[in-house]
Amino acid sequence: MFLLWLFVRNLNVAELRRAFASAHLGLLAVAVLTTLQTYFIRAWRWQALLSPLGTVRFGPAFRTTVIGFTATFLLPARVGEVLRPYLLARQERLSVSATFATIILERALDLTAVLLLFATALPLLGVDVGSQTRLAGLIAAGTAVAGLVAMFVFAGHPEKVGLWVDWFSRWLPTRAAVAIGAFARKFAEGLAAMRDPKLLIVSLAWSLALWISICLGIWLVSAAFGLSVPFTGTFLIVMYLVVGVAVPTPGGAGGFHLAYQIAVTTYFGATVDGAAAAAIVLHLVSFVPVAVMGVVFMWQDGLTLGGLRHMQPVTEEETRS
Numbered sequence: 001m002f003l004l005w006l007f008v009r010n011l012n013v014a015e016l017r018r019a020f021a022s023a024h025l026g027l028l029a030v031a032v033l034t035t036l037q038t039y040f041i042r043a044w045r046w047q048a049l050l051s052p053l054g055t056v057r058f059g060p061a062f063r064t065t066v067i068g069f070t071a072t073f074l075l076p077a078r079v080g081e082v083l084r085p086y087l088l089a090r091q092e093r094l095s096v097s098a099t100f101a102t103i104i105l106e107r108a109l110d111l112t113a114v115l116l117l118f119a120t121a122l123p124l125l126g127v128d129v130g131s132q133t134r135l136a137g138l139i140a141a142g143t144a145v146a147g148l149v150a151m152f153v154f155a156g157h158p159e160k161v162g163l164w165v166d167w168f169s170r171w172l173p174t175r176a177a178v179a180i181g182a183f184a185r186k187f188a189e190g191l192a193a194m195r196d197p198k199l200l201i202v203s204l205a206w207s208l209a210l211w212i213s214i215c216l217g218i219w220l221v222s223a224a225f226g227l228s229v230p231f232t233g234t235f236l237i238v239m240y241l242v243v244g245v246a247v248p249t250p251g252g253a254g255g256f257h258l259a260y261q262i263a264v265t266t267y268f269g270a271t272v273d274g275a276a277a278a279a280i281v282l283h284l285v286s287f288v289p290v291a292v293m294g295v296v297f298m299w300q301d302g303l304t305l306g307g308l309r310h311m312q313p314v315t316e317e318e319t320r321s
Helices: 002-008 013-022 025-053 058-074 080-092 096-124 131-156 158-168 174-189 197-224 233-246 255-267 272-300 305-309 316-320
Strands: none
Touching: 002 255, 002 272, 013 272, 025 058, 025 096, 025 197, 025 272, 058 080, 058 272, 080 096, 096 197, 096 233, 197 233, 197 272, 233 255, 255 272
């Protein structure tokens, strides 16, 4: 609520109405299609990451991706990040822990892709992003590299991961220690894409395509409101949005809006009200279409948001029975 208050506190309602009225509807329609396109790319990338675990059909990968993101938007604590691998593992008879590991790898690839695009944009922006932004980028880059290195080590030695976990959990009750050790081994197996350079390159290429598609949607909405944002400028804006949606609010509300507004007013000369109007519509374009599609998929599959909250964990044996 505080972030939303920061976002709306100085807005001029009349200027907002004028901005909404003058928005280019054709560009907004293309932006909606571009947003939907990103979920096809997410599903294709997930298929690539899951390929060492077994053959995964595109239909279930796409549907569970949409359902997972819908749950993340509408439910607290980012539960969709857990529900998505759980639902797919149940349908495709995969290991839950190994499937969950691919979600962690996705996040690492996402961060790497965003940082690569940001580094590419810096010499092309024509604006000084400031020392603080550069420092934040360096810190994030270091974190991404460290995470990829750690996952490479885990993926290359899945049996050692289990031994390390066994050593650290030796003081736990026997059943708990055995369960944790088994989970760690399966989790390391899920990082198998890290062991195959070709597959890792393909997955990174899908990640770059995904974030370029997201940036295209940002550019289309910005252009629809007459904001002078170059396409490379969206690589900077998306860095702000990644930070904004990291704040745990439903659908990223508040953090998303404020991050976009700050980025386009600071670097691209947008007015506060014009940036706010674009931020509101960009948020709707980014979240509403997939949420509607996700609710339809859940209805078709007999799922409800209330039921997802109380869904019981599945065992490894159940996924393979």
